[in-house]
Amino acid sequence: MKHVQTLNEKRLQNTVKKGGCGECQTSCQSACKTSCTVGNQTCEHAK
Amino acid sequence: MIHQYKNNGYNIVLDVNSGAIHVVDDVTYDMIAEYENTAMEQVIENAAAKYPKIPRDEIREAYDEITSLKEEGALFTPDEYEGRVIDYTKRPTVIKAMCLNVAHACNLSCKYCFADEGLYFGKKAELMSFEVGKKALDFLIASSGNRVNLEVDFFGGEPTLNFDVVKELVAYGRSREEESGKKFRFTFTTNGVLLNDDIMEFANKEMDNVVLSIDGRKEIHDMMRPRHDGGPTYDTIVPKYQKFAKMREEAGKQYYVRGTYTRNNLDFAKDILHMADLGFHEISIEPVVAPPEEDYALKTEDIPVLEEQYDVLAKEMVARYKTDKEFTFFHFMIDLEGGPCVYKRLSGCGSGTEYVSVIPNGDIFPCHQFVGKPDFKIGNVFTGIDREDIVTEFKGCNVYTREKCRSCFAKFYCSGGCSANAYNFTGNVRGVYDVGCALEKKRVECAIMIKAAQAAKDAQEA
């Protein structure tokens, strides 16, 4: 495309079927302890 | 639903429900804003009027690109998750993460401590015994259903005040891994004062992550994180942290230097850059959570100043990209290809459901921020959970049960915010804490802009 550059291939709608296993890290256990941030967590299956 | 914004010279369009992120030119940016509510010919007319120098066929071409993105499910994607996420949060409760407050005691008097200088509003200091800790780990294993990965964070107060028990508990946890089919991920958070070689070596062997508290510049740190007698701590901890961070990096292990900013350092970007200049590569700093009457509490009127600080930081991080001064900032990290599934993104932080806190006497709370609030005690490791009503309340916390979150562009990155903050500021765990919310949105915007800038830099080099 000439007018648009898309930064990512991943589409969230494709995670609906296989997601939800619950194995990934709880967000507050990472580095913050006072907020909820999930966008920076990593899926266990992407490691 | 889409979210469009301009930052640092980039026109960014986030397709909220698919997570697709587009960087577009000016004319496309304007046409996207009108696309859903205006007829095609009118959109093109408006664009031609605004950009007289751009030939019409090029405007049409841009319009067609928008249409094909929509057809590919990368623009104006509908939200089809609500029913699934609500069902998901109703599944049977499984606890897989635990904050173990091994010491309700502390050797510092940090001004903003939510734990009441480690005492959590108790009368006297209390250390967790091995027996209570062991029971807590047994409880975690027994409550974790078929989850394999169990996370245990040693927290306090200050966990190094009870480090022998930490070591015994790690050994106990490891001894149960094989037979229970579980894998423990241990972490700990420390103020650094008692950190020594023995603790560092132990942590390097056993801990997946360590969180090292420091607020940034010396004068800021020493003002907010003094000893009981008011004495400074910066000079004591910094050399230890530098050594520890280097050890962790060499061993390929994670660490974070983590701070809190308050009204005393509204220019907190300087504190982050200070930590980066001390040689730390993994940095996190968070807005303070404080009752509004405290002089260091952040106010609604501070939001624009704080937002600007995130912009300053983001620009500096772009400038440092792929140089030896590069570092990661926890709240700007976005994993565009490997990030979490929609369930993880929308079902909230997990407090009181998959995550709990246990205090020295074995009492269980929904998370570390609720410890010391008697109304939120949900059980004890010796007797189990006895307040299913509270657990049910927490299970209901997700982006679809918070009115403001439901229509928020940042919901897939924030998951509805912190229930503890919401409770402190609105009296309801399902509320929204406005200052935290505004800053979260800003951080998501900056994080995405950084990705756009990095992609541009990569393309330039290629």
Ligand code: SF4
């Ligand atoms: S590990 Fe991946 S699939 Fe499983 S819940 Fe977490 S993000 Fe979703």
Ligand code: SF4
């Ligand atoms: S807390 Fe604020 S930023 Fe987070 S999802 Fe809700 S409205 Fe959005």
Ligand code: SF4
């Ligand atoms: S309620 Fe807040 S502090 Fe507690 S686990 Fe959730 S995000 Fe973290």
